Amino acid sequence: MGLLQLGLTVAVTWFIFDRVGVDLAVLGTLNAGEFRPRPALLLASCAVLASGYLWSASLWGRLVRDLGGPRLPVWTSVRVFMVANLGRYVPGKVWQIAGLAYLAKREGVPPSVATGAAILGQGIALLGATLVGMGALFGANELWREIGWAGRVAGIGFVLAIIGAVVIPSVFRQIVAFWFRITRSDPPADGLKRGNFGLRWLILYVVNWGIYATAFWLLYLSFGEWRTFWEVGPAFAAAYVAGYIAVFAPAGAGIREGILVVLLQPIMAREAAVVLAVIARLWTTVLELVPAGLLVLVWRRSRQTEESIPTGKGIP
8 A cells, every 4th residue: 555655646746747847957057156145034934833833723722612622822732743743754645634534532532522623623723724725726817817817717716615614604514524424533523513613713723834934935935035925835735735635645745846836837937936846845744744843852751750750659
């Protein structure tokens, strides 16, 4: 199965880059000096991306509470969420959700709430990323002209359909039920009927993806010339959605980069877009793996310390 997934990832990635017309041999002729970052903007992009991860973790903690679970400390939410995110680098997309549910149960979250929050949060986050990613169709003038009126109407209609499906509570509950059937799990009994649950959480996750898109925009500005947010930022969210749909690719590897190159072509050379896509992959991976690894070490050390402290049992 691993070889099949690797083969699919390579084949789809090659197809995307071939359709884009990128000659990988030309990459060797690029001047490395052109990709020296502006330190202030690069650090700002890292800080904004890290804040996006923290926002995601806090949203998950709030979702657990909304679904009838306990109020988790912020530190616990961040640790559980960031460590579970490591599951994204395993093919199949289910390991991140499974890890989040498992770690949440260890913190006293009921099994149905732990699994429900993990699955529902991932689904709404995907809708939020889709809405932000649709902005890529309206940012670059060249892309806007290429899609034509039919594409524009379809894009706007798709955005309105997502919003409408979430705003109408009865429709949203049906979508949630369908999403849980796909993931072969039972939806939580509490929380979904409190006010306009879907709209509130969609807005929160759109803000979350707005933060991620802003971080990528700053990353681009640290290497490239001035471009507006709408010309750059939404492409990051759209590429994430494409990588997520490609369930065979761990963390959307290759697929995300290919789509990012396609969406950045209207504003930069193809080969330069490839380099930026690779830089973006390293940027997100480092800022995700390093903090998660540190959190695991700190957590294990604190557990070992707690276990080594005498409990006093048996003392007369």
